[in-house]
Amino acid sequence: MISFLLGGCIGFSAVLYFILFPEPWSMRTLLTITASIIVSFPLTILLHELGHLLAGRLQGMRLLNMSVGPFVIERHEGKHHFHIARSALGYLGRAMMYFPKHLEQDMMRDKLVRYIYGGPLINIVTGVLMIGNAFGIWHHPFCILFGLANLLVGITNLQPNMAKSAMTDGLVIHRLRTVPLEESVIVTAYSALTEGMKTTEVNKWNADLIRQMERLLSSEDPTAKSLLPTIGYYYLPEKPEKVLDIGRTSAFTRETAAFDYYADCADITFATALFFNEQLKDYPLIEEELRKIGKSDAIMDLKRDALLSYINGDFPGAFEHLNNAKDALGKWHPLYLRGESERKLLQSMIETMKKEC
Structure with missing residues (x-):
């Protein structure tokens, strides 16, 4: 209902503007409107992420990476690096930040809420100002279209929705406010991010944080499943039975x-x-289960293909897939960041297979 009303208001505002301030229809006018539409949306996404960045900095957070579409700027070792990479989980843009030191969870939750609000609020404020400017000061198509784009992105982002595996800002805020701290996957994930910036050696992380992840994996929150790879980095390859349990x-x-x-x-x-744990080949319907793994991420896709090759005795194929997965990590990956833990795990898989063949 809110989306319907919002769409109606935006459409009405656009029509009203062009009625009050008609443009002489020409090829130049058409090109101006087309260019305004094309430019407005990436600028709106950029402004949204800058809003998160500003709000995060005010909460004492530091930038890990910021993306608009496939264009990514990430920071490590005191330098900024530019990458072109497919958006993680289908995000149109992202400003990924972390807390440089550990905080009490209730304080972290409050700071996270303010950080998340930063993106949609700057869009809404910009939208109102640009629309007001279009009607009152500078009557130009870009002003009204850029303003409406900001209003659309800002308000829709505050709605608590899920788009595939991506949560809107509104859903993140809703979960931060309503889910108890001890059950919050979001707060735990940001705690893990803080720990991960201290060291990529996951087996050296705070044991209490690992135990909290383990507890969350038994919860009904489906997003908690994203914590299992971190548990894997903590226990594998030495203690696979712990991960299985x-x-x-x-x-x-x-x-x-x-x-x-x-x-x-x-x-x-x-x-x-x-x-x-040497149980893969004997697990019931394992090939069927592996083929259900989707293509949401190239690394998981290649690992799945490597395990299928291994089950069928195709060791050269398994090695090729695992080495391709290491290459796919590159210098930076939107889901694995620097990828050191995943790279070590892939190498351990290769070495274990070599012993068997």
């Missing part, structure tokens, strides 16, 4: 293949633990 209720639970990033995380990690 923790992930037994969250992995291989879907009936059919479907886009589900969180299920993909759980399934590929559980399958990797089966491999290290």
